[in-house]
Amino acid sequence: MKEIVFNRFMASLERFNKMNIQDAIGYEKWNEMFISHHSTSIEGSSLTVDESMLLLAENITAKGKPLKDHLMVTNHHNALIQTIEYARNKERMTLALLRHLSSLVMKDTGSIVHTIAGSFDVSNGDFRLAMVRVDKRYFMDYKKVPEAVEMLCNEIVATIDDLQSIKEMYNMAFDVHFGLVSIHPFGDGNGLVSRLLMNYVLQYHKQPLALIFSEDKADYFNALEESREQDSYIPFRNFMYSQQTKFFEQEIGKLNRGTKWSLKRG
Numbered sequence: 177m178k179e180i181v182f183n184r185f186m187a188s189l190e191r192f193n194k195m196n197i198q199d200a201i202g203y204e205k206w207n208e209m210f211i212s213h214h215s216t217s218i219e220g221s222s223l224t225v226d227e228s229m230l231l232l233a234e235n236i237t238a239k240g241k242p243l244k245d246h247l248m249v250t251n252h253h254n255a256l257i258q259t260i261e262y263a264r265n266k267e268r269m270t271l272a273l274l275r276h277l278s279s280l281v282m283k284d285t286g287s288i289v290h291t292i293a294g295s296f297d298v299s300n301g302d303f304r305l306a307m308v309r310v311d312k313r314y315f316m317d318y319k320k321v322p323e324a325v326e327m328l329c330n331e332i333v334a335t336i337d338d339l340q341s342i343k344e345m346y347n348m349a350f351d352v353h354f355g356l357v358s359i360h361p362f363g364d365g366n367g368l369v370s371r372l373l374m375n376y377v378l379q380y381h382k383q384p385l386a387l388i389f390s391e392d393k394a395d396y397f398n399a400l401e402e403s404r405e406q407d408s409y410i411p412f413r414n415f416m417y418s419q420q421t422k423f424f425e426q427e428i429g430k431l432n433r434g435t436k437w438s439l440k441r442g
Contacts, residue, residue, distance in 0.1 A: 181414045181417045181418055184417075184418075184421050185418075185424075186342065191428055192384065195428060195431055197427050197431060206229075207385060208256055208257065208260070209233065209253065210225070211256060211371075212228065212252045212253040212256055213225050213228035213249065213390075214388060214389055214390045215368055215371050215387065216249050216368070217390035218388060218390050218393050218396070219248065220245075221249055222245050223241055223245050223249055231246055231249055232249065232250065232253050244285055251280060251284055252368055255277050255280035255281045255368075255369075255372055256372060258276075258277065258280055259277060259375060259379070260375070260379050262376060263376045263378075263380040268333050269329045269373070269376065270333075271326055271329055273329075274301075274325065274356075274369070274373070275301035275303075277373075278365055278369045279300050281365045282299045282301070282364060282365045284299070285299075285364075286299030286364060287299065289305075289306070289363050291306040293305040293318070298362065298365070302362075303321045303325070303361050304362060305318055310360070313401070315359070316359060316360070321359060321361045324359045324361070325356070325361050328352065331352075332377070335348065336348070336380055336381075345377065345381045346378070346386075346416075346417070347409070349378045349383075349386060350386075350409070350412060350416045350417075352373050352374060352377060353370045353371060353412075354370075354403060357370035358404060371386075371387075374386055384420075386416065386419070386420055387420075387423060388419055389419060389422065395415060396419075399412045399414070
């Protein structure tokens with residue numbers, strides 16, 4: 177099953193690359209805004225894709241929508257642009273770099289959290305100082321978080337330059353996404369930062385960026401939980417490869433429809 181999913185992904189990626197879609201004028205900016213919309217929508221933003229695009233492209237706010245939702249989108253977009261810049265410059269992933277990305281994501285929506293163990297500032301990219309529970313799952317003891325994140329960053333640094341094949345690049349991107357969100361190091365914004373880290377790896381190797389469609393949020397969370405229960409990356413990788421295939425096919429379809437025109441009448 178996993179090879180079938182990956183083979184479909186590779187076929188779509190090859191067609192996507194062959195059609196030079198990423199070289200289209202305006203594609204990069206559109207893609208960054210599209211990713212920011214879906215990533216924040218997963219976390220609760222009520223803005224539609226058109227409203228997110230208008231906000232980011234023309235600074236036009238959506239009537240009747242919460243200020244926090246607008247700030248989520250703009251903060252994520254700024255963090256994504258910074259992530260891409262870090263990757264293009266081959267900046268090494270460190271605790272400080274990751275915390276900086278978290279602070280950008282939560283800049284205007286994070287707050288100071290007071291716990292028995294002390295206070296931490298979500299908007300500053302501080303690691304959490306309390307246990308966290310999401311649905312049925314408790315995440316690791318907060319005392320273990322700094323070491324776990326440092327190990328993940330060190331693994332990225334030690335491995336990223338050795339990746340050779342497309343499969344190795346995407347597997348690593350999906351695996352570090354899974355790894356960080358499963359540590360859940362921050363008081364808020366863990367999914368947002370984990371998806372940025374995924375795209376750091378892909379941009380580092382000049383691969384098309386990845387996203388999760390907000391309408392597939394339930395399947396996304398199910399894939400994460402299935403991988404945790406099985407202690408295997410495979411369920412989550414399969415889900416992510418399917419998401420990228422969906423994206424590539426959508427973009428290929430848009431291009432094909434755009435080239436099918438005729439001067440004939442009647």
